[in-house]
Amino acid sequence: MLKKGFIFLFVMILCCGVLPISAKDSGTYVPCDTRLWVDNQLVQTDTGFVTQNGSLLVPVKIVEEMGASFQWSSEDWMIQISSENKRLTMYMKNYQCANGAKVEKMPAQPTVFQGTAMIPLRYVAENLGHFVLWSGKDVYVSTTGEFQLITETNEEKPDVQPSKSLMKKTVVIDPGHGGSDPGAVSGKINEKDLNLQVAKILKDLLDQKGMTVYMTRSEDRYVGLHQRAEFANNLKADLFVSIHHNASPNTAAQGVMTLFYPTSNNQKMNGRRFAEIVQRNMVEELKTRDWGIIARPNLVVTRRTKMPAVIAELGFMTNKAELDRLVTYEFQKQAAEALYKSVLEALQN
Numbered sequence: 001m002l003k004k005g006f007i008f009l010f011v012m013i014l015c016c017g018v019l020p021i022s023a024k025d026s027g028t029y030v031p032c033d034t035r036l037w038v039d040n041q042l043v044q045t046d047t048g049f050v051t052q053n054g055s056l057l058v059p060v061k062i063v064e065e066m067g068a069s070f071q072w073s074s075e076d077w078m079i080q081i082s083s084e085n086k087r088l089t090m091y092m093k094n095y096q097c098a099n100g101a102k103v104e105k106m107p108a109q110p111t112v113f114q115g116t117a118m119i120p121l122r123y124v125a126e127n128l129g130h131f132v133l134w135s136g137k138d139v140y141v142s143t144t145g146e147f148q149l150i151t152e153t154n155e156e157k158p159d160v161q162p163s164k165s166l167m168k169k170t171v172v173i174d175p176g177h178g179g180s181d182p183g184a185v186s187g188k189i190n191e192k193d194l195n196l197q198v199a200k201i202l203k204d205l206l207d208q209k210g211m212t213v214y215m216t217r218s219e220d221r222y223v224g225l226h227q228r229a230e231f232a233n234n235l236k237a238d239l240f241v242s243i244h245h246n247a248s249p250n251t252a253a254q255g256v257m258t259l260f261y262p263t264s265n266n267q268k269m270n271g272r273r274f275a276e277i278v279q280r281n282m283v284e285e286l287k288t289r290d291w292g293i294i295a296r297p298n299l300v301v302t303r304r305t306k307m308p309a310v311i312a313e314l315g316f317m318t319n320k321a322e323l324d325r326l327v328t329y330e331f332q333k334q335a336a337e338a339l340y341k342s343v344l345e346a347l348q349n
Ligand SMILES: [Zn+2]
Pocket: 176, 177, 183, 184, 191, 244, 245
């Protein structure tokens, strides 16, 4: 009984805690008028949504729309979300999530809002293998990787957000590998992590320029190659930049190369021309050996994407001296800057 009383009190504290006093207080829950779409269906909820630390939380029941089930135990404040090959266990007011055998930090803490258990949407959806896209007051979850933005289909939307046609260019950044696929491995260093670090710096640079930037993954998770290409195609992205690091049996090999898909398309900007720009900027910025641009007809992400696309190989993890450099923030920032310059140059052409 004592426990029940305690839980009731806890609910009261939580409910009071969600009142929007100041969005700046870290950890405060703020109600928001976001509209949520799952596979192009508007999700109706009595509760509405809240954000914490800028992350959207939604009623846990929404996982059912994403092909998962859940158990919510108000006794021990635990939520368990299960799909065919995932199990996520999280607790109220706790950033930690047991994701299979791993414990991860989520961007926001589950909470109870108006009597409903709320979970961080992006973290959960992406872990269930879905894509999340945020545009103005609309958040889209796609279980297939295909998005249909309502700005394109629904004229009557009175919104202060610029229409899709007025937005600036769209760039998709593709940090190679992730999750169960580490890419090249050297000692404790995995290529997937280096790729993601550079990708995040590049995203910040492009965001600051007002471009619309998406990443095929923004955390350590597995994403299929076809899924990456489809993601960019569905967004009708203007450019696709895949970030990788190299490995070679020749441990003396150092330097940068840019891979592209050879096409007969002779538009002003195509894979080859974009690759030339990227390679030139990387050599200039990183002052390293120039392996040139290389036509590769069989790589999925450059072959299947419909926009100019490159794979930038930033250096050889199999070379000791180069690896020492690749792991530094200085190098990663320089690499991101070289790619940033290349994107601007390609878009202006
Ligand atoms: Zn790779």
